[in-house]
Amino acid sequence: MNKTFHSISRGRPRSTAARQAILDTALQITKRDGFSALTIEGIAREAGVGKPTIYRWWQSKGMIVFEALQQQAEKELPLPENMSLRKGLLTFLQALFTTLNTGIGDIVRSLMAEAQHDPVFADLFRAQFISIRRQPLLQLLHDGITRGDLPADTNIEVLADLIYGAMWYRLLAQHAPLDADFAHAIVKLLLPASPS
Amino acid sequence: MNKTFHSISRGRPRSTAARQAILDTALQITKRDGFSALTIEGIAREAGVGKPTIYRWWQSKGMIVFEALQQQAEKELPLPENMSLRKGLLTFLQALFTTLNTGIGDIVRSLMAEAQHDPVFADLFRAQFISIRRQPLLQLLHDGITRGDLPADTNIEVLADLIYGAMWYRLLAQHAPLDADFAHAIVKLLLPASPS
Amino acid sequence: MNKTFHSISRGRPRSTAARQAILDTALQITKRDGFSALTIEGIAREAGVGKPTIYRWWQSKGMIVFEALQQQAEKELPLPENMSLRKGLLTFLQALFTTLNTGIGDIVRSLMAEAQHDPVFADLFRAQFISIRRQPLLQLLHDGITRGDLPADTNIEVLADLIYGAMWYRLLAQHAPLDADFAHAIVKLLLPASPS
Amino acid sequence: MNKTFHSISRGRPRSTAARQAILDTALQITKRDGFSALTIEGIAREAGVGKPTIYRWWQSKGMIVFEALQQQAEKELPLPENMSLRKGLLTFLQALFTTLNTGIGDIVRSLMAEAQHDPVFADLFRAQFISIRRQPLLQLLHDGITRGDLPADTNIEVLADLIYGAMWYRLLAQHAPLDADFAHAIVKLLLPASPS
DNA sequence: TATTAAGCGAGACGGTACGTCTTGTCTTGGA
DNA sequence: TCCAAGACAAGACGTACCGTCTCGCTTAATA
Numbered sequence: 113m114n115k116t117f118h119s120i121s122r123g124r125p126r127s128t129a130a131r132q133a134i135l136d137t138a139l140q141i142t143k144r145d146g147f148s149a150l151t152i153e154g155i156a157r158e159a160g161v162g163k164p165t166i167y168r169w170w171q172s173k174g175m176i177v178f179e180a181l182q183q184q185a186e187k188e189l190p191l192p193e194n195m196s197l198r199k200g201l202l203t204f205l206q207a208l209f210t211t212l213n214t215g216i217g218d219i220v221r222s223l224m225a226e227a228q229h230d231p232v233f234a235d236l237f238r239a240q241f242i243s244i245r246r247q248p249l250l251q252l253l254h255d256g257i258t259r260g261d262l263p264a265d266t267n268i269e270v271l272a273d274l275i276y277g278a279m280w281y282r283l284l285a286q287h288a289p290l291d292a293d294f295a296h297a298i299v300k301l302l303l304p305a306s307p308s
Numbered sequence: 309m310n311k312t313f314h315s316i317s318r319g320r321p322r323s324t325a326a327r328q329a330i331l332d333t334a335l336q337i338t339k340r341d342g343f344s345a346l347t348i349e350g351i352a353r354e355a356g357v358g359k360p361t362i363y364r365w366w367q368s369k370g371m372i373v374f375e376a377l378q379q380q381a382e383k384e385l386p387l388p389e390n391m392s393l394r395k396g397l398l399t400f401l402q403a404l405f406t407t408l409n410t411g412i413g414d415i416v417r418s419l420m421a422e423a424q425h426d427p428v429f430a431d432l433f434r435a436q437f438i439s440i441r442r443q444p445l446l447q448l449l450h451d452g453i454t455r456g457d458l459p460a461d462t463n464i465e466v467l468a469d470l471i472y473g474a475m476w477y478r479l480l481a482q483h484a485p486l487d488a489d490f491a492h493a494i495v496k497l498l499l500p501a502s503p504s
Numbered sequence: 505m506n507k508t509f510h511s512i513s514r515g516r517p518r519s520t521a522a523r524q525a526i527l528d529t530a531l532q533i534t535k536r537d538g539f540s541a542l543t544i545e546g547i548a549r550e551a552g553v554g555k556p557t558i559y560r561w562w563q564s565k566g567m568i569v570f571e572a573l574q575q576q577a578e579k580e581l582p583l584p585e586n587m588s589l590r591k592g593l594l595t596f597l598q599a600l601f602t603t604l605n606t607g608i609g610d611i612v613r614s615l616m617a618e619a620q621h622d623p624v625f626a627d628l629f630r631a632q633f634i635s636i637r638r639q640p641l642l643q644l645l646h647d648g649i650t651r652g653d654l655p656a657d658t659n660i661e662v663l664a665d666l667i668y669g670a671m672w673y674r675l676l677a678q679h680a681p682l683d684a685d686f687a688h689a690i691v692k693l694l695l696p697a698s699p700s
Numbered sequence: 701m702n703k704t705f706h707s708i709s710r711g712r713p714r715s716t717a718a719r720q721a722i723l724d725t726a727l728q729i730t731k732r733d734g735f736s737a738l739t740i741e742g743i744a745r746e747a748g749v750g751k752p753t754i755y756r757w758w759q760s761k762g763m764i765v766f767e768a769l770q771q772q773a774e775k776e777l778p779l780p781e782n783m784s785l786r787k788g789l790l791t792f793l794q795a796l797f798t799t800l801n802t803g804i805g806d807i808v809r810s811l812m813a814e815a816q817h818d819p820v821f822a823d824l825f826r827a828q829f830i831s832i833r834r835q836p837l838l839q840l841l842h843d844g845i846t847r848g849d850l851p852a853d854t855n856i857e858v859l860a861d862l863i864y865g866a867m868w869y870r871l872l873a874q875h876a877p878l879d880a881d882f883a884h885a886i887v888k889l890l891l892p893a894s895p896s
Numbered sequence: 897t898a899t900t901a902a903g904c905g906a907g908a909c910g911g912t913a914c915g916t917c918t919t920g921t922c923t924t925g926g927a
Numbered sequence: 928t929c930c931a932a933g934a935c936a937a938g939a940c941g942t943a944c945c946g947t948c949t950c951g952c953t954t955a956a957t958a
Contacts, residue, residue, distance in 0.1 A: 123907030124949040130909070148425035153939055162910040167941070221424050224480055228421035229344035234482065242481045270474075270493040273484070277473030278466075284420055284476065285438045286430065288469070297466040302497070326930075349918055358931045363920065516903045516954045540817035545944055554905045559946065616872055617816035620809050621736035626874065634873045662866075662885040665876070669865030670858070676812055676868065677830045678822065680861070689858040694889070711933030712923045718935070741913055750936045755915070 126169075133159040134166055135180040142177055143215060147222030150177070174226040174233040178241070181219055185211075197256035198303050204252060205275070205295035212283060212290055221283055246272055261303070274302065329355040330362055331376040338373055339411060343418030346373065370422040370429040374437070377415055393452030394499050400448060401471070401491035408479060408486055417479055442468055457499070470498065518561075525551040526558055527572040534569055535607060539614030542569070566618040566625040570633070573611055577603075589648035590695050596644060597667070597687035604675060604682055613675055638664055653695070666694065714757075721747040722754055723768040730765055731803060735810030738765070762814040762821040766829070769807055773799075785844035786891050792840060793863070793883035800871060800878055809871055834860055849891070862890065 137159035141150050150173050156163045170176045195203065212220065223241070227234035253268040262268075278298055282290050333355035337346050346369055352359045366372045391399065408416065419437070423430035449464040458464075474494055478486050529551035533542050542565055548555045562568045587595065604612065615633070619626035645660040654660075670690055674682050725747035729738050738761050744751045758764045783791065800808065811829070815822035841856040850856075866886055870878050 122905070122951070124909070125907095127909065146425065151939060152941085156910090160910080162908095162912090163940095164911090164942080164944095165909065168908075225421035225424035228417050228480065229342065238481060238483055242483055267493045267497065269484070270490065271497055273474045273477055273490075274470045274494065274497060277475070277477030278469045279473070280477045280480065281469055281473030284424065284480070285434055287434055287438055288465070294466065294469075297463045298470065301463065301467055301470060304500075347918060348920085352931095356931080358933080359919090360921080360932095361930065364929085516901075517956085519903065519954095522904075538817065543944060544946085548905095552905080554903095554907085555945095556906095556947080557904065560903080613816050617813035620813035620872065621734065630873060630875055634875055659885045659889065661876070662882065663889055665866045665869055665882075666862045666886065666889060669867070669869035670861045671865070672872065673861055673865030673868045676816065676872070677826060679826055679830055680857070686858065686861075689855045690862065693855065693859055693862065696892075710925065710931070712935075713933095715923095715935065739913060740915080744936090748936080750934095750938085751914095752916080752937095753935060756934080 127165075130159075130161050130165055131169070134161055134169075134176060135183060137161075138173070138176045139180040139184065139219075142219055142222070147173075147177065147219065147226070172226075172230055172233055174223060174230055175236065177219065178223055178233070178237065181216070181223070182240070185216070197252065197259065197261035198299060200252050200255075201275075201303065202295055202299050204249065205279075205298060206292060208279065209290040209292070209295060212279075217283055217290070224280070224284065246276065249275060271302065326355075326357050326361055327365065330357055330365075330372060331379060334369070334372045335376040335380065335415075338415055338418070343373065343415065343422070368422075368426055368429055370419060370426055371432065373415065374419055374429070374433065377412075377419070378436070381412070393448065393455065393457035394495060396448050396451075397471075397499065398491055398495050400445065401475075401494060402488060404475065405486040405488070405491060408475075413479055413486070420476070420480065442472065445471060467498065519557075522551075522553050522557055523561065526553055526561075526568060527575060530565070530568045531572040531576065531611075534611055534614070539565075539569065539611065539618070564618075564622055564625055566615060566622055567628065569611065570615055570625070570629065573608075573615070574632070577608070589644065589651065589653035590691060592644050592647075593667075593695065594687055594691050596641065597671075597690060598684060600671065601682040601684070601687060604671075609675055609682070616672070616676065638668065641667060663694065715753075718747075718749050718753055719757070722749055722757075722764060723771060726761070726764045727768040727772065727807075730807055730810070735761075735765065735807065735814070760814075760818055760821055762811060762818055763824065765807065766811055766821070766825065769804070769811070770828070773804070785840065785847065785849035786887060788840050788843075789863075789891065790883055790887050792837065793867075793886060794880060796867065797878040797880070797883060800867075805871055805878070812868070812872065834864065837863060859890065 134155060138150065138155050141154060141158065152163060152166055152173060155161070155173070155176070156166055166176070170179070193200075211217075223237060227237045249272050250268055253262065253266070253271055256262040257264055257266060257268070275298065278294075279290065282288050282294065288294070330351055333351050334346060337350055337354065348359060348362055348369060351357070351369070351372070352362060362372070366375070389396075407413075419433060423433045445468050446464055449458065449462070449467055452458040453460055453462060453464070471494065474490075475486065478484050478490065484490070526547055530542060530547050533546060533550065544555060544558055544565060547553070547565070547568070548558060558568070562571070585592075603609075615629060619629045641664050642660055645654065645658070645663055648654040649656055649658060649660070667690065670686075671682065674680050674686065680686070722743055725743050726738060729742060729746065740751060740754055740761060743749070743761070743764070744754055754764070758767070781788075799805075811825060815825045837860050838856055841850065841854070841859055844850040845852055845854060845856070863886065866882075867878065870876050870882065876882070
């Protein structure tokens with residue numbers, strides 16, 4: 113009963129200082145020189161950390177940057193509430209585009225690129241980024257149905273694909289900006305019938 | 309007059325055999341081992357070609373694969389004609405998805421990834437791939453307006469972003485397949501009001 | 505003055521089990537994989553011992569193997585007695601060569617090599633191995649002088665250098681074997697005039 | 701007959717500058733910091749040369765230093781001629797010891813050590829160093845037989861082992877110097893009967 | 897009998913070097 | 928002038944050990 117609970121982990125505990133230095137440095141280099149200029153060697157050098165320490169905890173530079181990004185962007189996009197779907201979607205898109213235009217967008221682009229030739233990272237990225245970011249949007253659309261702003265039989269998964277797809281397309285192909293006009297145009301096209 | 313006609317450029321002319329061998333080998337390696345396993349070194353080795361010969365004519369491995377892809381896929385997607393926009397768009401999407409599911413999709417994914425960390429290639433890719441592929445779709449949508457299947461004030465550029473965006477999103481994030489159901493769902497969502 | 509006199513060693517005494525496991529494992533790895541495949545890391549792993557435990561008690565892997573070797577070869581070469589110098593030297597050399605041909609030779613070679621780039625170990629090796637092994641031979645030669653088998657003014661230190669030198673030379677250069685023929689030939693050359 | 705002889709090697713020829721820089725740097729580092737402080741990485745760094753260039757031409761750092769040593773010590777020990785064996789051997793040993801005491805000795809020691817845990821290098825070292833250096837001595841001893849300074853049935857191979865062995869023993873064990881006294885003592889012990 | 901200091905295993909840490917790989921350039925001789 | 932061949936400087940890759948450190952747990956002598 114009063115028997116002490118045995119600590120599971122033995123040995124020297126993981127250094128949080130090293131961990132944080134690695135994450136910070138990785139993000140800093142990525143922002144400064146771009147993701148393709150990021151090397152494990154470079155992180156180790158600038159973070160003042162041994163290479164094996166990096167390899168011990170991360171499988172690839174993609175995962176480091178991803179974790180750093182998640183950590184920094186702890187604050188989730190606030191889900192617009194108590195708005196019409198029209199208003200809510202517009203708010204959602206504008207907040208999304210604003211965030212992406214602050215430099216975060218370049219990192220996100222790089223991570224999507226990385227996922228294309230690293231299947232392990234692709235799985236992580238899909239599960240921890242793509243899927244998670246879809247949830248608020250799906251919730252928004254679902255509420256739209258509940259509220260009667262959308263037909264009950266609307267395929268909201270595909271609708272989310274159209275919305276997020278448009279964002280990714282412009283983010284990656286860079287043929288046009290992610291601006292307020294784009295947000296308005298998307299809303300207008302997807303939620304056309306604005307019944308009085 | 310038995311003097312040989314000197315071509316404008318002197319010296320040995322460019323070897324078409326070498327050129328073709330490079331393109332073929334690059335495509336073959338990409339299909340076999342994936343784009344990230346493709347190296348200039350490897351192309352030179354397998355094509356029996358000197359590395360400088362490759363560097364003389366292409367700036368990056370992205371451009372080689374891109375050129376090889378363009379060459380192979382000479383035959384453009386045939387623009388559906390004399391159909392309703394609904395029918396036409398569905399046909400267009402199904403043909404597109406079918407093509408992407410044959411292995412071409414993986415190469416296209418890799419090229420989009422490559423464009424994310426090679427600005428020079430990104431420009432080429434945007435101009436010679438993204439933009440060009442948009443034209444038939446824009447034409448289709450434009451015809452839709454003409455035919456009265458779409459309101460005259462429809463922003464067809466953004467509509468094209470929604471359509472192609474959905475494709476790229478699923479192609480890159482791999483969270484759901486590019487299949488006939490998806491094509492149908494897109495059409496249903498974007499061209500909802502089917503009068504008469 | 506009431507200050508207590510602290511015993512020199514307080515706390516938990518050194519674990520003999522760990523000590524012996526380290527020595528045994530080191531010798532075993534050296535015999536199995538060779539001295540250059542021996543690592544502190546490897547000893548710790550196979551002996552089920554922490555690395556600091558090794559570093560606490562030994563300065564280098566050379567010293568571990570040396571101690572293990574000394575421990576195993578506790579039984580010294582028996583000094584031949586009551587023989588002529590000729591007979592005694594021959595017996596001595598044959599016993600020496602036989603020992604070296606059992607696998608001990610490889611370890612001894614490695615230790616001599618180690619001494620070449622570790623001055624601390626070199627001092628230990630010279631004092632505890634080289635010098636100690638010379639004593640029986642010097643005794644033998646000294647007895648030879650006493651018995652009249654050697655001239656009284658013979659420089660037995662240099663004579664010992666010639667004898668042990670020949671052994672080391674063949675052991676290290678491996679250009680010829682350490683066999684009975686070699687022992688006979690050495691004796692014949694160094695103690696030529698066998699007067700009646 | 702007048703058919704041109706085709707050059708066997710195509711491509712860019714080996715850079716003699718790089719080759720020499722590597723050899724020079726390797727020798728310099730070895731002399732400055734010792735052989736065990738010599739690393740391929742360090743040679744590349746100081747010589748301003750790529751690592752693969754080193755690995756392309758040498759299998760190990762032992763071989764680099766060995767080649768550098770051979771190149772520097774092009775001038776062979778001059779074989780003493782027209783001397784009695786006594787005089788000749790003394791001259792030979794004194795020249796040998798003098799050379800070894802100039803810093804060459806430390807390098808030679810390291811190479812012998814290296815040969816103990818690198819079988820490939822050991823073969824090279826035995827063939828290109830040990831064996832080659834034995835030849836002049838064997839010649840000297842052979843001439844001694846011819847001249848009548850040695851019995852005709854003298855086993856000169858073993859005699860050479862005794863002589864070179866004594867040198868190696870003192871060089872490696874460092875228990876006594878390689879000086880003129882040692883040379884004299886060796887000669888006195890091995891060539892005792894100096895008739896008239 | 898309780899305290900306590902040292903030893904113990906485990907294992908993370910900052911480093912360094914390894915040997916390999918690819919990059920983009922340069923330098924040949926042959927076509 | 929272009930080509931193949933291939934050497935070059937550069938530098939990142941991921942791994943293996945190094946020697947040090949920090950843990951929590953024994954363990955036996957001391958008080």
